[in-house]
Amino acid sequence: MTGESSNGRFAAGLDRLPGSAETAALRAAALEAFSATGFPTRRNEQWRYTDLAPLSSADLDFAPQPPAEELISRVAAMLDEAGFDPAAPRLVFIDGGYCETLSQTGAAAGLSIASLASCGAADVPARTHAALDGHPLATLNAALVSDGAVIAVDDGAEAPEPIELIFVAGGQSDLAAHPRIMIDLGRDAELTLVQHVLDLEAASGWFNVVTEIVQAPGSTLTLYRLQDHGKLRFHTALLRAELAEDAKLACGWFDLGGQLVRNDFDIRLEGSGAEADLYGIFLASSGQHTDNHIRMDHIAPRTKSGEAFRGIIGESGHGVFNGKVVVHRDAQHIDARQSSDNLLLADNAEIDTKPELEIYADDVKCSHGATIGEIDEEQLFYLRARGLDEDEARDLLTFAFANAVLERVELPELRERIADRVAVHLADGEAAGEHP
């Protein structure tokens, strides 16, 4: 696709997006930057295993309408049905737009939660544009962002309970949403945030999310994301974080749905003692494609990182893991661990896993490992010898593989929810059974 045609494609949407003349100019500049490269292709090493052609050629609506009352009540019913607590602090977005009716921002000392539009979208593209170089889809987000979440925790404050960000695709086909999440943690601040991504009903479309995190010294952020789209949806996301001294970031990423999913992580450990821990599960079957792409920069000494992802790849599924750890010059006493463990459930399941290390310091401890395996025959026999039929035993062992990661989720209700959804996906749409 050439710059010209992509520009034309987005221009119609651009006119309908919110913001002042100044914002419009920033959007136009971001769009120009995106158009110079267009959608990344597989010729780009960073996109070698992920083909965006189905996305770049899709006919999408880039300026979603605000949700109608009828849609809001359907979403409300779905969330109730799914067991979400309407009284919990949460921001609900429908087709990328903030839905105040279903949200609950509450009030806690030192904590501010707001939608992006309500705090003035004007300065958003400006603040983010430069930082997103090298991420064309994030640049497009800067051009087309219409809403999102802005969360800040003051110095020394602690969010009393987890905050939920719920993104619902409302069923309108071929819609493209570009939400932006901005998280700012003050010195020694603490926050737990859970991002849910789900579809009201199966429809095609695209979510292109950018999350920007700035953590002051000593702050602690725990982030979870449960991506449970229908299997027609495209989902791309960039999470960018800057961590100052002794800041701690933990991300649990659970990708269950979607047709084509690409997660980019760009983590910068800028202050000594900073730690980032990324882990997750991704499922890919029946033509699903899921790609986790991590760049971890150890800029300061005594920084620590962990990456541990497990992929479960079924019938004609394709999983990708690419984790790159860069240890900068003079960043000594580094501890970086990477693991990519994958379970293949079908002959035509495919996984590409590539842990990479780039080290410019000498006192570092780095480890990486990748495994690709099938269901263990000895374990299978043991379960069958106890009376479990073969399919049941296979499902159980597959679940067990995921369970080791699930155990790291510290919120019991969320852990249970993810476990239920994993079981549903593994049973491929059948009713979920009990799980261990």
Added chain:
Amino acid sequence: MLKIENLHVSVDERKILKGLDLSVNAGEVHAIMGPNGSGKSTLAQVLAGKDNYDVTRGRVVYRGEELLEMEPEERARQGVFLAFQYPTEIPGVNNAYLLKAAVNAQRDANGEPQVDAFEFMRLIRSKMELMNISKEFLNRSVNEGFSGGEKKRNEILQMLVLEPSLAILDETDSGLDVDALKIVAAGVNSLRSKDRAMVLVTHYERLLELIVPDHVHVLSDGRIVKSGDRELARELDARGYDWVQQEAARA
């Protein structure tokens, strides 16, 4: 209960069992003894339905049915239980889940309702006490990080809960200290009844001092070469296996 006739089994073209005959009636406990490599564990695994074993000749009839035609899970549901020599570690699956799934699989096969949480706890509590297994154990992954003794006690706990008609214990005494051996033996003995048969595969006589067998068989080079009562086990303990093998060679 169990009738094995002229059983020949190979692994990768290598002949392990070479015409084994054995008949076990309800209420009986049989011990199969023999030196390493005589085919004891192969017999146990074949009875439980492990693949990788080629049955080239012979048949096994269990309660009037062809056992070798049945899938492993079918055998388990029909009351065949193998206590593994090396119980498999299954990270991510906890003991409570496995026990419950096993009970329910059996109940399902018998057309009985599924066990509920309360009934399940009632079912297993006294059995856990007997096997000296604490409640925390239920939430641990199956056999993961267990000591040798814990693994074997866990096997016997599963057996007590499932109450099989035919229990096959494969080297259950190996790797156990005296105290653990006593616990395991108490568990096994508590299950002895006139409706139930047991086959103990073992290398050592010491288990048979605690679980006294009705019949003792010596397996050598893929066949049963001598049968007797518990005195035979004592004699084997005192004299080793050579004399039996020589006797068999002369016959």
